Amino acid sequence: MRxxxxxxxxxxxxxxxSHARRTVGASIVSGVPATYPGLWSKYKAIFSKAQLGKCAYCEGQVLGLQYGDVEHIQPKAEVHTLDDNPNSWGREIPWSSSVEGRKAKGTAIKPGYWWRAYCWDNYLLSCQICNQQWKANFYPIVGEHVIAPTTCAGRTLLLSPFDAGFDPSAHFVFGRLGEISALSDExxxxxxxCGLDRPSxxxxxFKTALATHEHLDEIAQDLTEREVLRILRYIARDGQDSQPYCGMVRIIFIHRTGLPWDKLRDLISALSASGKPL
Known part of the structure; x- marks a missing residue:
């Protein structure tokens, strides 16, 4: 994530x-199951442009490879929670995008965050695997879900790339094989x-993670400025916004060097302007 x-x-x-909001609200008040017209889908192109066609959760390419969803961060119709036991989180079926063994904790909370069904800041673009197979109606928070428009739901644990001041390096770390681990409860x-450590x-x-780690291994050796500049340019290329898994590249760079990602540009500029032949 980035x-x-x-x-x-x-x-x-x-x-x-507005009409859909009023209709849903009237259904909830009367105790009738609400129907949610999928009006959010017409705005998919806007989120795709903002996210450069990549899934907000896994950073995989969405458009052109698979049909993405405008996903509700806070589920509208019902809410599920996961147990703390990783054995209940489910596993990806080999050679398939499907999940098995994924179990919700307790019973579903109905209705969900129905008043958030038509809130712009409750949307993002997600690939179908992250959204439909994994996240679905799961929404982790600290405390209990209280489903009422005037009540705070509790501190959310689900991260979004749209969160103000979001620093993914404070929450995730990536290994050489593309595996992801957590540094925080969030x-x-x-x-x-979202199943972000699924085998697929x-x-x-894998290739991008390994290349980034190996590039940084090289820099730790006794290299010329020309060689260091060449390696830094490779890392900068793979960390560009348009590249799949660029957030992972940036996180690896930050953790391995102790430098902020923006510093990489400064290093490249300084080496390029050093006056030594490249």
């Missing part, structure tokens, strides 16, 4: 969803909720 500037709410969004809950993802991230 921090992303959220897209601005379209000027027509409130009017376009990181652990997000990995479990580790495999997809």
């Amino acid at each position: 921090e992303i500037k959220p897209p601005e709410e379209p000027v027509d969004f409130s009017n376009a969803t 990181g652990r809950a997000t990995i479990a909720t 993802l580790r495999s997809a991230r």
Whole structure:
């Protein structure tokens, strides 16, 4: 994951969803199961542009490879929770995008965060595997879910790239094989909720993760400035916003060097301007 500037709410969004909001609210008040018109889907292109066509959770390419979803961060119809036991989180079926053995803790909470169904800041673009197979209606928080528009749900543990001041390096660490581990409660809950350490993802991230670690191994050796510059440019290329798993590359760089990602650009500029032939 990486921090992303959220897209601005379209000027027509409130009017376009006002009838649906009123209808859902009336159903909830009367005790009738609500129906949620999928009006959010018409705004998929806006989120795809903001996220450069990548899943907000796993950073895999969405458009062109698989059909993504405009996903509700806070589930609208019902809410499930995961047990603390990793054995209940489920596992990816080999050679399949499906999950088996995933068990919810207790019974589903119904209705869910229904008043958030048509809130712009409750959306992001997710790949179908992260959204439909893993996250679904799971929403981890600290404390208990209290489903009422005037009540705080509790501190959320599910991370979003749109979170203000989001620093993924404070929550995740990546190994050489593309495996991801948590550094915080939020990181652990997000990995479990979205299946971010599933084998297919580790495999997809493997080459980039290994290359980034090996590049940094090289820098630790006695190299010329020209060689260091060449390696830093490779890392900068793989960490560009448009690249799949660029957030992982940045996290590896930050943890391995102790430097912020923005410092990499400064290092490249300084070496390029050193006056020595490249």
